[in-house]
Amino acid sequence: MLLKIFSAFRPKLSPFVWISRTSASHRDHHSMLHKISSSLMFKTAFSHFHLALPHTRKPQECCCMLTEVYYQEMLKENPDNPLLLRNYAKFLHEVKGDISKAEEFYGRAILAGPADGELLSLYAQLIWETHKDGDRAQAYFDQAIEAAPHDCHVIASYANFLWNWEESDGDA
Known part of the structure; x- marks a missing residue:
């Protein structure tokens, strides 16, 4: 079983572990999650969804559940981070596909850190992808460029948006 565990440490935050399954059976993956659950860091989070694991068909769903519960626990400790x-919000949007909750958490993040260009850019992308509201997305991209004029990711996202917006205007 090949398993990669990556840890990233942030000040005042507990370690966050990403679990990537490259090749393992469901039983091996379930067994590995039981081993992780014995660690102190995952005791609380794991207890919330332990009963759902036997009913889960895909190992990726277990990791997704673990990640979501961990985020929820971290947000209880750091609600304004x-x-x-x-x-x-990015996890909810890109992994879970829960657009309404992603919008809610992007909104909370913008209130907590209004000068984060990358955050504003991510939210603008979400608005464009889900609502096709070019004017509203443009407003957030403008704020993102103002907040981070030299951030290549923000600039690239903005350029991609402008390209797609222009194409959608031509199709209409």
């Missing part, structure tokens, strides 16, 4: 709010 803009980085944590942004990362959870």
Whole structure:
């Protein structure tokens, strides 16, 4: 079983562990999650969804559940942390596909850190992808460029948006 565990440490935050399954059976993956659950860091989070694991068909769903519960636990401890709010919103949008909750957490993150260009850019992308509201997305991209004029990720996202917006205007 090949398993990669990556840890990233942030000041005042507990370690966050990403679990990436490259090749393992469901039983091996379930067994590995039981081993992780014995660690002190995951005791609380794991207890919340332990009963759901036997009913889960895909090992990726277990990791997704673990990640979501961990974010929820971290947000209880750090409800106004803009980085944590942004990362959870991105997880909800890109991994879970829960657009309404992603919008809620992007909004909370913007209130907590209004000068974060990357955050504003991510939210603008969400608005464009889900609502196709070019004017509203443009407003957030303008704020993102103003907040981070030299951030290549923000500039690239903005350029991509302008390209797609222009194409959608041509199609209409």
